[in-house]
Amino acid sequence: MATTDESTGAWFGADGQVSQLRGLLFKASCLGATVLTLFLVFVFLIYVAVDAVEPGTADPAWWATVVATVALPAVVLSLYYYRSDPRAGEVAYTALGLPVAAALLAGGVGIVFRHVVSPHEWLALVIAAIVAYGALEVHERTRDAGALERAAVGVVVLGLTIVGVPGLVPSLRALILSLPVLPMAPLSLLGTFVVPVGIAAGWYVRRARENERAGSIAGGATIAAAALGVVAGPLAGVSWTTWLILTTVVGVPVGLYVERVFRGGEGVSGLALPLVIAAGVVVCAVVVDAAGFAGPNVWLDWEFLTAAHSRTPREAGIYPALVGSVMMIIVVAIAAFPVGVGAAIYLEEYAPSGGLLGSVVELIEINIANLAGVPSVVYGLLGLALFVKAGALQPGIVVVGGLTVALLILPIVIVSAQEAIRGVPDSQRQAAYGMGATKWQTVRTVVLPRAMPGILTGTILALGRAIGETAPLLMVGVAAVVRISPTSFFGLFSAMPRQLYSWAQLAKPDFYHGVLAAGVLVLLIVLLMMNGTAILLRNKYQRRD
Template sequence: MATTDESTGAWFGADGQVSQLRGQLFKASCLGATLLSLFLVFVFLVYVAVDAIEPASADPGWWAAVAATVVIPAIALSIYYYRFDPRAGEVAYTSLGLPITAALLTGGVGIVFRHIVSPHEWFALTVAALVAYGVLELHDRVRESGAFERAAVTVLAVVFTLVGLPGLVPSLRSLLLSLPVLPAAPLSLLGTFVAPIALAAGWYVRRARESELAGLIAGGATVVAAALGVVAGPIAGVSWTTWLLLTTVIGVPVGLYVEGVFRRGEGVSGLALPVVVATGAVACAVVVDVVGFTGPDVWLDWEFLTSVHNTTPREAGIYPALVGSVMMIIVVAVAAFPVGVGAAIYLEEYAPNKGLLGSVVELIEINIANLAGVPSVVYGLLGLVLFVNSGGFRPGIVIVGGLTVALLILPIVIVSAQEAIRAVPDSQRQAAYGMGATKWQTTRSVVLPRAMPGILTGTILAFGRAIGETAPLLMVGVAAVVRISPNSFYGLFSAMPRQLYSWAQLAKPDFYHGVLAAGVLVLLIVLLMMNGTAILLRNKYQRND
């Protein structure tokens, strides 16, 4: 008969041994819950993918060709890595996923340069920002000032270089844009977009290899490869903007990762997986073209990503809604991130924790935590009152939708940033104070660098929720369908979840099963990419510990 020791709480069996039954049952229950949740998510993804790709419409020979040239070799190589070289497996999966993620990021950057900032506007913005940074650095070197004077100089530098005084003093950025002669658009991006990336790549290689020559070669190769696109791009049928983005946003990260693998000499054989997959895809395309197999009649194709909405299902696309979501998330990031992190820093590092003010601060923290669970439709009503009825903004524009969703995720950003700051060991703060650092110096140089990975992880997850919200957008008048992508933050827009909601209301089966599934898959890919970025940041933070 089983007995329990009242003093220790241990559970003994009839033979006097400690029973592990309850622990095993608890472990099995947790494992079952995990497997069930993963299975349900997998079933949902498969259901959506089947509707978006329609695999049954392809010839069996097409699937056999794909399996023989791509799937089977990739699986065989993955099994080899799993059994004999796990480190090479990590390299293989990273080297396969990195170009895909970089390609998705390239699409987002391309949307920014096409609809938000022109090359000349980017040139003026970058030059003005560099001038503002130079003024602040010069002030710090020339004059020892207090926190108030430093803040005042920062505000003045930003105002006169980037913003200006409307109707009184133009900003340096606007003066540059008003010049009669500006560098050509390709040169503007080469100097203000490619050059900083090349400098960063050169600095990384120089530090990793401890060689000035290696850094110069890396930075110079980046600039040369991007500059060749101005001439070679049109010849190859690729626009110079696309070439610049391909060489910098995709080529630089992939090149640095491959260089790091060869430099460390660990898992080099893992680089074979993307080569095998790419070679198999080319071979598959050749075989299918020669034999004449018919592939699946997919809904999620390039035309779907680059077309506008249409009442004909096969001609409908998600591009305007995709552009609107990108612009909205930019507004959300600019509005929610600095405010949320600033509030978290104050509450954790500066706010009093004793007396009457301490009680007020505790009440504020409780309310912030409660606001994180308020239904999203309530924030939609709040945004309608604040930005449309009181602020006078036009309903349905990008800035109204972005600010409303920013209010929604602001409590989440504050709470996650507080947890990250709170996780920094207090001994590090005390060590900085012991060396004579001020409160601000300790926060800036010790606390924030240590907490930033956790802050970014929580913030990116909050952005993942923001990009999938629909109810707040409905409340502030975001259009169900727009046929012209917004070209400014004050233009009418539609977002991907709003577009999906409108497609779900259509009675045509092709819209409900084909177009809607393709749109859901696009949204899921964006969400998974953002969540994957958060996971990578978290893992890196844990390894640094």
């Protein structure tokens, strides 16, 4: 008999069984919405890619050569992995994507060493940071100070070693830069950038293989390969800076991953996919050059990435805006990450939970959550009033743009960091207290290491939003076009979204379809790489749990 209960009758059929119709309809609706969203995103990416590459301008024979030498072998090998060796497929796709991601990161590091900090400035900064860390460690070991004293000592030490007192006391960094004799630029970068990376690589191999000799060989090989570039790089037509960065930022991650695959012994055949694709590209280039097949009329090429804006579409590039975006993101990260994480730590670990102060803290948390949804143009007005009007800073400089966008993502960083800290089991805190640890020791050694993957995931996603914002930059006077890349954080700059907005206003079809599409594709690649990094951190954190 069918049920007679009016409140539950709609959920039961005539035979008394629970009806699954609504659940199936809800599942189908969610699936349809997901498929529709992915389809629309895919169509948008295809539309932008077609405008940026213009595949219809290539000879059919060129496409046939590409398919026969590159696409077909890759597809056949991928199908083999899918049907016969799924583990090798995972290795193949990782081995194919890792060099691409590392190359993009190497480009960002190259921009930093070219426009943000010179090798000598990096040398002085690293030495000052080491001295500051040593002083803080000595203070930690010699005095049982409270959290407030530690914070005050940290501010003083960092100020004296890195910043100094303007007009009164020079910093240790400034004193190092004022020395009459400094190591040559290649040696400075080799000692303060390559050597730490080599030590880290050696430590990783030693720990993974439990072999001191293997770690020493890995670290020594990294340093030797980079040092070889100081001499051999210019002979091969590659600058020594490029060689050092490629060796450390691209060669080390790829080498460590290959070593890990061989050590594990599973999916080793997956390493063949990037080799097959690379060999196919070489064969394709030789055949196309010998036969004289015309390729597509590509807008997104090396010249576009390294040139400045021009009134001629074919000569226009995005490099100054790319440099400006990188410098702006550095300011955003430096301003938003410590403040956001510090606020989250206080709200979750130190803030009172009852009484009048507890009500004030609850009100603050509600307002922080609400600020995460405020339109970005409002933050542009806030940055204009706070940094340009009240702070008397020049509009359109990197610091103003970075601090304004930092205000935009600060609530997002705080909320995501709170969720990550809240996710740490309370039993781990109680265990630390039971061992005699103080509140600060528990937060530093137990809570933060456990919550850091979640904090980094939320921060990277927030930085991904920051790099694509346009409205705040318009409000603080960021230039539409800058033909010279900024050389300091107080220089005028343009960012990628601001440059794209200015290109969209031009009436020339080549700008609107070709140049603009190429710029959008560059911005999308950067965003996808940042979001992909966040996803990898999240997945690794979940597997660790």
